[in-house]
Amino acid sequence: MIAFLRGRLEDKGPGTVDIDVSGVGYRVSMSNNSLAAMPQRGEPVFVYTYTHVREDVLQLFGFMSVAERELFERLISVSGIGPKVALVILSSFDVDSLKQAIVGEDIALITSIPGIGKKNAQRLVLELKEKLTLPEIGLTSTAYIKDRSAYEEARSALLGLGYTSAEAKKALDGFAPDGTEISVEVLIKHALKNLAKN
Incomplete structure (x- = not known):
């Protein structure tokens, strides 16, 4: 099994990247979120991989984390x-x-x-459900479960403004609701303030 690839980004297309590792080209399928985090062509790249093997197919899936x-x-x-x-x-x-x-x-x-x-x-x-550990994000688990609709609506609004998924998440993280209900407007204001700092 191939656990990771370190090389140079040769090409990037819809859903895949080609990575040159010491003269050998590997085509790797990736999520849109990972693709958005890839460097420019010709630049060094490191991706974690999962090797999927079927009877007649060997396919690599890549991840940035x-x-x-x-x-x-x-x-x-x-x-x-x-x-x-x-x-x-x-x-x-x-x-x-x-x-x-x-x-x-x-x-x-x-x-x-x-x-x-x-x-x-x-x-x-x-x-x-029982196998996943909740991530430590700015919104507490209880608050997120209560106000996840507002969180996702704010996230969608940021994506609509041209920010990437990673940028939107980073901008929304760190918000402490202090037990009060979170509105979409408050979340967006908080996120834009964070984005303005960067």
Whole structure:
């Protein structure tokens, strides 16, 4: 099994990158979030990988973090979720938001992912809820589960303004609600203030 690749980014296309490692080219499938974090062509690159082997196919899946790879492996352990579907899921939300949705049993949010129906969403929750550890994010777990709709709406608004998923998450993290209900407006104001500092 190939655990990681270190080399030079040769090319980047829809859903894949080509990485030159000492003259050998590896084509790696990645989520949109990881693709957005890739450097420019010709620059050094390091990606964690998962090797998927079938009867007639050997395919590499790449990740910019160990956490994303671990969640990918959790996802494909669920009945009915293959590697391609897992990438679609990881392209729809960042790792922390997806974990929170599963632990919080947010079926409506999970079914907003292309190709994920209610049955698969319920299966994801049933099989993974107890296996996932909640990330330490600015919104406490209790507050997030209560106000996740506001969080996701604010995140979507930031994406609509042209920020990447990673930038949106970083901007929203660190907000302490102090037990009060969080509004979308307050979250966006907090995020834009953080973004202005960077």
